[in-house]
Amino acid sequence: MAWNIVIAGGGFGGFYAARRFERVLAPQSARVQLVTAENFMLYTPLIPGAAAGTLEPRHVVVPLREELSRTEIRLASVLGADPALSEIRVRTLEDREERIGYDHLIVALGSVSRVLPVPGLAEHGAGLKTISEAIAMRNRTLLNLEIAESLESRDDRSQYLTFVFVGAGYAGVEGIAELQDYVADVIDRYPRCRLDGTRWILVEALDRVMSEVPPSLADFATRELRARGIEVRTGTRLDSLDGSSATLSTGETIPTRTVCWTAGVKPPRVVGELGLELDGHGRIAVDRTMRANGRENVWAIGDAAAVPDPAKRGRAACPPTAQHALRQGSLVAENVAATLGSGRIRPFRYRTRGVFVDLGRHKAVATMLGIRLRGFPAWFAARTYHLVMMPGLQRKLRLMADWTVGLLFERSSSELGQLGNPPSLAGSLEAPSPGAAADPRPDEQRA
Numbered sequence: 001m002a003w004n005i006v007i008a009g010g011g012f013g014g015f016y017a018a019r020r021f022e023r024v025l026a027p028q029s030a031r032v033q034l035v036t037a038e039n040f041m042l043y044t045p046l047i048p049g050a051a052a053g054t055l056e057p058r059h060v061v062v063p064l065r066e067e068l069s070r071t072e073i074r075l076a077s078v079l080g081a082d083p084a085l086s087e088i089r090v091r092t093l094e095d096r097e098e099r100i101g102y103d104h105l106i107v108a109l110g111s112v113s114r115v116l117p118v119p120g121l122a123e124h125g126a127g128l129k130t131i132s133e134a135i136a137m138r139n140r141t142l143l144n145l146e147i148a149e150s151l152e153s154r155d156d157r158s159q160y161l162t163f164v165f166v167g168a169g170y171a172g173v174e175g176i177a178e179l180q181d182y183v184a185d186v187i188d189r190y191p192r193c194r195l196d197g198t199r200w201i202l203v204e205a206l207d208r209v210m211s212e213v214p215p216s217l218a219d220f221a222t223r224e225l226r227a228r229g230i231e232v233r234t235g236t237r238l239d240s241l242d243g244s245s246a247t248l249s250t251g252e253t254i255p256t257r258t259v260c261w262t263a264g265v266k267p268p269r270v271v272g273e274l275g276l277e278l279d280g281h282g283r284i285a286v287d288r289t290m291r292a293n294g295r296e297n298v299w300a301i302g303d304a305a306a307v308p309d310p311a312k313r314g315r316a317a318c319p320p321t322a323q324h325a326l327r328q329g330s331l332v333a334e335n336v337a338a339t340l341g342s343g344r345i346r347p348f349r350y351r352t353r354g355v356f357v358d359l360g361r362h363k364a365v366a367t368m369l370g371i372r373l374r375g376f377p378a379w380f381a382a383r384t385y386h387l388v389m390m391p392g393l394q395r396k397l398r399l400m401a402d403w404t405v406g407l408l409f410e411r412s413s414s415e416l417g418q419l420g421n422p423p424s425l426a427g428s429l430e431a432p433s434p435g436a437a438a439d440p441r442p443d444e445q446r447a
């Protein structure tokens, strides 16, 4: 009998688990189903590059069907699970509820933005976690320039030319640096905006940016951002916002139309519907082999799981990073294969080996195997690392092509917000002319 393995979530963790299953399991020994909301894996470290128009959105995703040959890919939304019956509940693309049984389940459902109850945030803030949010941020930035260019009053223009990012982790620092760089590239095409200049503010509640990297590199990044005119406000929170201003915990009110929220992640709500034990942060509690507490045949990895961090002797959970999720994915596949009789179960042992933070303009900060780099060498190392990590030769070449073109030419300033929202044909429907309505034949046959 073939084993029935279900992976829920096709991001870093789920994709690498499926890929490893294809290598470690004999073709007839198991049926592996990957149930996921999208048919691609989003390579999140390149999201800021897509938001800044350096990279084509299609070049920062990995189509699952191109990279997985033996895995059954099922596009559906996971709604919950019943571990006692070894079943998950899903909503299919045709909006039907179905149950999928499993012998082993791997939960890799990732995370969503952690949106705090700041007045006005849910209504007026924007995220930078998904590819649609990245492209929407780029379009919003361009639209702001277009609107500001059309306004007579300098005060009115300044709201549109001020950009506030809240949360100075990877996403916030890379996001603000790349977008500011992008605007610097295109602003000459907007004469009024160029005269006024733009204002960029990075707000962070902690006393320094990027708690993921050593303080010396965070200081370098802060100096670099400040040298470019980005105002870095540490020890400061966003207190409230409305459609035209943001108020900080310092009492300062900043006129702005754009607040990008990049202040942390949490597991998606569905994780609480899986019947599994959770830790204090809502992540699935697992042991060092990534098996869910109290369950023989359920495993959890990536941002949705609290995998004990070997770097902290297991006293805290691994940080929510792609480099942890993909290694947990590969190892969990080996551990499941081991329970089915091939190999032995091993604990997760990976410790962070390096961190790259791309600051745009050929600068970055990085640590690699204890070596600290900054400026151009770090930027070059970061790009090389992503080229190596991006699955598929074709995709690596596309990235290289985008980056090379970006070095030689200016970026496009076309605002393509209409993509994905095509006009309905109903809007162009002609009134039926009397007589013609009853005869469906084309004109030439109707003579």
Ligand SMILES: Cc1cc2nc3c(=O)[nH]c(=O)nc-3n(C[C@H](O)[C@H](O)[C@H](O)COP(=O)(O)OP(=O)(O)OC[C@H]3O[C@@H](n4cnc5c(N)ncnc54)[C@H](O)[C@@H]3O)c2cc1C
Residues within 6 Å of the ligand: 008, 009, 010, 011, 012, 013, 014, 035, 036, 037, 038, 040, 041, 042, 044, 045, 046, 047, 048, 076, 077, 078, 079, 108, 109, 110, 111, 128, 129, 130, 170, 171, 268, 270, 301, 302, 303, 304, 320, 321, 322, 323, 324, 325, 326, 356
């Ligand atoms: C802007 C940004 C930059 C980042 N930069 C870095 C970096 O430089 N280095 C680094 O190591 N990490 C980085 N990260 C963090 C990294 O992206 C995550 O830690 C990593 O993606 C976690 O992998 P995962 O498999 O747990 O989740 P994900 O990769 O998020 O995958 C989760 C998958 O589950 C699917 N899913 C979710 N809910 C459902 C549902 N109900 N039904 C079906 N499918 C569902 C999603 O569609 C997705 O495919 C960055 C993150 C962001 C947002």
